[in-house]
Amino acid sequence: MERRPIILKNASIYGEKQIIEKGSIAMQDGKISGFDVDFHFGDDAEIIELPETYHIVPGMIDVHIHGAGGADTMDATFEALETIASVLPREGTTSFLATTMTQEQNKIEKALENAGLFIEAGQVEGNAETLGIHLEGPFISEKRAGAQPVGAIIEPNLELFKQWQELASGHIKLVTIAPEIEGSLEVISYLHEQNVVASIGHSDATYEEVVSGMKAGASHVTHLYNGMRGLHHREPGVVGAALLHDELTTELIADGIHVRPELISLTYRQKGNEKVVLVTDAMRAKCLGDGQYDLGGQEVTVQNETATLKDGTLAGSIIKMNTAAKNMMQFTGCTLEDIIQMTSVNPAKELNVYDRKGSLAPGKDADIVVLDEDYEVVMTFCKGNLSFRRGDET
The missing domain is CATH 2.30.40.10 (Urease, subunit C, domain 1)
Incomplete structure (x- = not known):
């Protein structure tokens, strides 16, 4: 009709x-x-x-979001993804990547299979569209795990990834991976060949190791500054490489908590509006307020707009995309046109959907x-x- x-x-x-x-x-x-x-x-x-x-x-595209409204991608149910997709339009997000996290392999596989089936047959008209899956972990560094459970981290494995992509009906669109780990460059090269975005993140890589990852095909950096080797004047690390190389598009969580406003401003000056993608990295507590929540089997406390594990480690965010956009304008002095570039155009182009989105x-x-x-x-x-x-x- x-x-x-x-x-x-x-x-x-x-x-x-x-x-x-x-x-x-x-x-x-x-x-x-x-x-x-x-x-x-x-x-x-x-x-x-x-x-x-x-x-x-244009509607905003969030390429890094775990959950919202009490639901999480790792719940591995249609209901969870439908909940996330139904609440995101409140913040101006019209499409997103359902983001997994480091867990036991069987739990990741259930989430991937569920998300693949949901994308094929479960999307609800009028909700934000699930454009694909962001596989965050388990191919990451134990040294830079952040809120990712260390015990479930494994070395990059190309054959395993191929199995997972088949399980996900081909819908894994972005993979966070640490390029310094043995086996990672082979996986990154394959991702590049398959038009899947290889993103450097949760990584203790040196500058040279990041460059090797770039040469293999990495083109994206997961939540810049968080979960990675920082900038040092004798070792630029992941941060230094990200700021220096135009080949790398960088995610930013612009909540003023994950990254100080001054560094957000510095990043914007260095990268420009075409090489920054605003993300939320939101967890299930988004839209629910303060309290105790679960993230990958770990207890998370949300208080005063901050989500942390028991040891104080930041555990994702609860920020909304329109709030991140407003913060970015405040922190950097950028325009609404710049925000559109960072929230719509850039992610649409990265995901090869700019012919219909962005x-x-x-x-x-x-x-x-x-x-x-x-x-x-x-x-x-x-x-x-x-x-x-x-x-x-x-």
């Missing part, structure tokens, strides 16, 4: 090639129809008049977010479905 067309009017539209002031954008059958033209919809269209101070931007252009998926003058989310459309409207929360 055809859906009624929707037209958003009067706000500033941040299109792929230009900003249209007091513009109009039309959606029909899940796609963007066009801008500021005679849409020929007659009386069939639903017209939504917006204040001139509002902004219409910008507002005719023919692309109608993943659209309306922001007010304070950059708070007013409405979110996922493939033309009104998925969130402020004031409608139950």
Whole structure:
């Protein structure tokens, strides 16, 4: 059944090639129809008049999120992924990678199989789209495990990864891996050949070892500064290599907790808007508030917007993408156009979905977010479905 067309009017539209002031954008059958033209919809269209101070931007893409709303990818159920997908539009996120974590192999396999099946057959219209899977661990360094359980870390194994990719129905799109571990370069090279993003993370690699990983095909860095060898004036480490090499796109958790605002500003100056991807690395406690939660069988305490293990180790975040975007603007002085680059364009291009996601252009998926003058989310459309409207929360 055809859906009624929707037209958003009067706000500033941040299109792929230009900003249209007091513009109009039309959606029909899940796609963007066009801008500021005679849409020929007659009386069939639903017209939504917006204040001139509002902004219409592309939906955000979170390539690193474990959970939200009490659910986690490692729960390995359709219900968990549906919960995550249903709450993300509240923060302007219209698609994401379901992110696993280091666990016993059978638990990882259940999560991968479940996510693969969910992507194929379980997605719910009107929710954020699960674009694929981010495999974070277990091919990481014990020295830089962070909140990843050390006992479940294993050496990179190409044959095992191939089995896991088959189990996931080919939907693993990004893999966090430590390039200094034996067997990693073979895996990274294979990932590159298969158009899977190889991301350096939870790594104690030296600068030279990072460069070797890059030569093998690594192109991404998982949550820069966190879970990696830091910058030293005689050993640049993972951080130094990430800042120096344009081949590497860097994730940032812009909550002001995982990385100090001053270093976020420094990173932005060095990398620019085309080589930064904002992520949340959120865990199940997002949207639920302070309390005790589970992360991979470990007790996590959430208090004052910070999630930690018993020993004080940071255990993911509870930040929302629109909050990260606002923080980034505050920390760096960047513009909304820069935010669109870091939350929509860059991840869409990395995941090879820019032909249908990541910008507002005719023919692309109608993943659209309306922001007010304070950059708070007013409405979110996922493939033309009104998925969130402020004031409608139950």
